[in-house]
Amino acid sequence: MTPPSVDEAITRAHQDEWARVVAGLARRFGDLGIAEDAAAEAFLTAVERWPRDGVPPNPGAWLTTTATRKAIDRLRRESRRDDKHLAADMLRDDTPHEPTGPVEDDRLRLIFVCCHPVLPTEARVALTLRLLGGLTVAEIARAFLVPETTVAQRITRAKAKLTASEIPFTVPREDDIRERLAGVLAVILLIFNEGYLATAGDDPLRTELIDEAIRLGRLLRALLPDEGEVAGFLALMLLTDARRPARVSRTGELVTLDEQDRGSWNRPMIVEGHALVRERIATGEPPGRYQLLAAINAVHTDARSAADTDWSQIVTLYDRLTIADDSPIVRLNRAVAVAEVDGPDVALAEVERLGDHLEGYHAFHAARADLLRRIGRSDDSRAAYERAIQLAGNPAERAYLTRRLGQLGATSA
Template sequence: MAGAARHGLSDATAAVAARRRIEALWRIESARIVAGLARYTGELALAEDVAQEALAEALVNWPREGVPRDPVAWLLTTGRRRAIDAFRRRSALDDRLPQLDTGPAPERPDDTDDDVLTLMFTACHPVLSREAQVALTLRVVGGLTSDEIARAFLVSTATVQARITRAKKSLGAAAAGFRAPQADELGTRLAAVLSVVYVIFTEGSSASSGDALIRFDLAGEARRLARVLARLMPGENEVHGLLALLELTSARFPARTDADGEPVLLEDQDRRLWDDSSIRRGRATLRSAEGVGRGLGYYGLQAAIAERHAVARSVADTDWERIVALYEALATLAPSPVVELNRAVAVSMAHGPAEALPLVDAVADDLCDSHQVAGVRGELLLRLGRTTEARTELRRAVSLCGNDRERTILHRKLADLP
């Protein structure tokens, strides 16, 4: 690094520092960089390719030459040059260059011209299957790895990679350009976009792997996108329902970990740390979802459950009967093993572990690779006094858990067993 000697850093130290800064930058800005290049090139697949090439060039040059004053602009400029090179290689320079948007990227697009939102709707093109829409958008917008997406959907990494590859080819074959959908197209793509925002937030609020329980960058990006959607589509109750769910869930973030980053269970959380402003926003947004007049949907019902937790003074004070009823409505509207598992937990709090255990057993095969099933089953068995079986389940939960912080809790529970 030219600046390394000036700052008294060894080449190795400077290289490590530059790499860390690049990784942090990419984690925060990758979606906007890909979106800006997609608007420039008109092709999502090419935009991601040249963005990755620009990142690779930064990893080589920045440790040696120093991190530029405006690293995002550097990556965008480099990506644009790589895009032009790609068009040259296709021997179509004269045909394609006039189509490139050569104007400067806006520093902060307005809500209806948000590049990242446009990127999401492009990735959720109707030519793609729902699974492909979600996987591709998580990859290019959420910045999740194939492994993380696979864990979120309980499928193999190879399956996710194949979906993303096919999705890019399908978009190219359909000549799907990079543009915000017209008003009459929004509804058909909305369900996929909401699903993507939800999964991004889920990965952020309870990271499936790594040494942090909460990935604030992902959770924050999901909330930002949900707010944009709520302003863009004020008449859609599920948009408001999703935003309400994200606000009410993130309100508990300050109390979910201690000073060392270790998880704090719900019953042990200091509820005075919960974000009152986020709770107020969430409850107001939930009222907006109810006011649309078509009843609460999948996300709205979950937000109503989160609201019951948000207004309770303690676990014992929580209206568990109401939560059980809301989960039953959710299971009727959108049945899934995960919903049934959460309903079982609520039933255990409302009616006891004996009534809840058969509900967990009923979904155990569907969620056989989930540490949550083993963890919940271990808790219920422990409450029933079946300690030996509880120990077996908690050990299984440890072996399946991919998050270091969650594993710490499970180890602690094992150590506390009689």
């Protein structure tokens, strides 16, 4: 039986190194299929060898070297790919790499490559989450609120489209960066969200995904220092992640914003996030979606207690946000704020109108359950909590929702 320490090392290596290995191979060989397959073979080899030989001192370097050899061996076996066979021999470690252009980081550069306009937006996000976020098809499906088969098809078709279109894995031009920025931000935010509240698995948080998303956000900020949405995007992640220490209780239960210990929030992150928000306000430019979301989080993190929250300002910001993004989820979050200003009855009416769009979204049922509880409709609230628990994939959320359900007491006669 594999020692637990080796199992943990392999799990950690997959979390930390998967994106690096895939991105590096994609740059070397210009083929997503080869990159992903070789990386998977390298990790499989680790599963076989590390229990016997021990965990290498530098797991990332070991995996990169092993994956590169797997890719070269595969290309050599495929005689029909003579050009790539030659390229594989030329791209050994002692050969200088090609220029990286404006985007030097392999992982960030591969995100721009995967966000090529030839792909539909949904395919760009799904492909990049799989290759760089390391998310499974099931995790991506939860993030998209779509069936797993749909995500699998998107990824397969995206790879085929890139291959059929003979799109080179070259450095994106300055114009490409601007054109693909919206898709890149969407990808990174989904990676962040999956880390901040994991949709599957036993861990409520996946800190490696959170840290990777913020790292990529900082790289984007350095690349595009005058881009307001990038500044807002980074601020949004910082102000959200600042609450991480208070997010989950010692017993593994989600702690909602109104119950969190605000003294444990990460103050340096909050200060940095607020500075970015103020910087964008000072420009006088109309704020975009991410800047407005960051401003909403700035209001939350500025309040010393939940009772001090300026909910009227939050509703006003959501009103502006619906102009830029009138999605059902934005409407749901706005309704939660409306409940604090106009009462749960008004908010519930708004939430009910979203049912056709968010039936498969656990947060919709959780918000509805809370509003029903507040107006005294316990039986309806109980049914909504049960549906939310059924749909929730995060263990901390399930624990929280289960406790709230229990507080409703026995079913009334």
